[in-house]
Amino acid sequence: MSSMFVKSAILLVSCLLVSCSKSEAPQRVVGAGSSMPNPIIQTWIKEFNRSHPDVSLEYQSVGSGEGIRRFLAGEVDFASSSAALTDQEIAQVERGADLIPISAGLIVLAYHLPGFGDGIKLPRSVYPEVFLGKPVKWNDPRIQAVNPELDLPNADIQPVVRRGTSGTTYAFTNHLSAISQQWRESGLGVARLIDWPNAMAVHYNPGSAQRVKVSENALGYMEYSIARYANLNVAALENQAGEYVLPSRASGEASLASTPMSLNEHMRIFIADPTGSDNYPIIAFSWLLTYHQYHDPVKLDAISDLIHWGLGEGQQQAEQIGFIPLPEPMIKKSKQVLDKLVLIEQSH
Structure with missing residues (x-):
């Protein structure tokens, strides 16, 4: 197995805890959202699924607005948007919502x-x-x-x-x-x-x-x-x-x-009109939207593993597709947010 996903053992243990077996279908982890980062996300998911046969991770490119709607309604396990969630939208999510920048386009x-x-x-x-x-x-x-x-x-x-x-x-x-x-x-x-x-x-x-x-x-x-x-x-x-x-x-x-990477607590940053003679004038970030709390260890580990790899080796793939790798300080802060996602027991 390649080194790109370091949590494979954790995922395996998680699968055993929920009685996964070779005879059962892989557990689905579903995301939806922006069409802008779709080429990157699909590339990352292809690599993930190749290394994790017990999990079937998929992403539906339905647009940021529909992805946000599904995320707020709890219809997906994660989402993506090229427009950050507002404070009002974040407040609607009982399990908490985290915004993790994954690329610039x-x-x-x-x-x-x-x-x-x-x-x-x-x-x-x-x-x-x-x-x-x-x-x-x-x-x-x-x-x-x-x-x-x-x-x-x-x-x-x-x-x-x-x-x-x-x-x-x-x-x-x-x-x-x-x-x-x-x-x-x-x-x-x-x-x-x-x-x-x-x-x-x-x-x-x-x-x-x-x-x-x-x-x-x-x-x-x-x-x-x-x-x-x-x-x-x-x-x-x-x-x-x-x-x-x-x-x-x-x-x-x-x-x-040319832009100060001053991220607020929800990792929101917008570059409306960058300065500098060699700057391209329209650039935007894309975020993966995750819940702060997950009830399923397989889903939590799969999402965390995917994003960790995407913020590492996956940045090189993003560049090959035509996106701009994130600055290192932003990657560091994104990983810090990702590491704070928590697993909680489902109340009955």
Whole structure:
């Protein structure tokens, strides 16, 4: 057995305590939530299940909003969100709720513009207008001015947005609110659910990628690894320093490095508009949501084991997929929270 999961013996003992045997089906441990970290979580789960035949761990990519709903209702063993739980939501969980950052991802603006490749520059004065539903053409003078070498088409940009509650939407609108007075005055706000005007609305990050892929002149926001997997072109966005930056590990790490990692007691942190000339401007964290108390030792050990490995060797896999490894101080604090999860006896 590989060294990646150090609690295998504990899990085995736990299985014996609950009368697991080779003849019985593996015990299910079910999570649900954000589509943004889904590629990472599925990769980690694949490694976990290979090493733990007595446990069947699964994750359903249903969006942050639905994942939070199921978590608050006690319908899942853990959840994931790209928008942190609020104090009010945490207070609803009788067993207690812990938020554990597991990854950072870049939110990109991917487009479908035949004849053009990666890196069309989009000014921060322009792309908020697109998602406000205002008519903006690809050859808008403000876009053309920063792309003088391109003969951009006289065609309306078609925004693609998320339908339903979404952590990616929360992070994206948090950024738009930080950079655009028009957005702040629009009343649309910063939220997981937005009443988007004049846009094509779809479910989940992969849905956004697919809609952009089949819609000429489309521009949609989504997590970087999803856009990369779909072979979509992505824009170079103007950052706070006035530089146009493409998404990459280097530009994402620069954004994290320029931001103080001041985590509050619930491990919440948001980076709406990072500073620095080499920073990519839209970056968001994803959290695994766990209960503070578990009644089942198998579930507690499985979830703890999965996350411990994900915060260690799993960070390298996250990087390979297109996510940004967490800073070491954040990993340390995440492990401290994880180590405080407790097993309690079920009351009868």
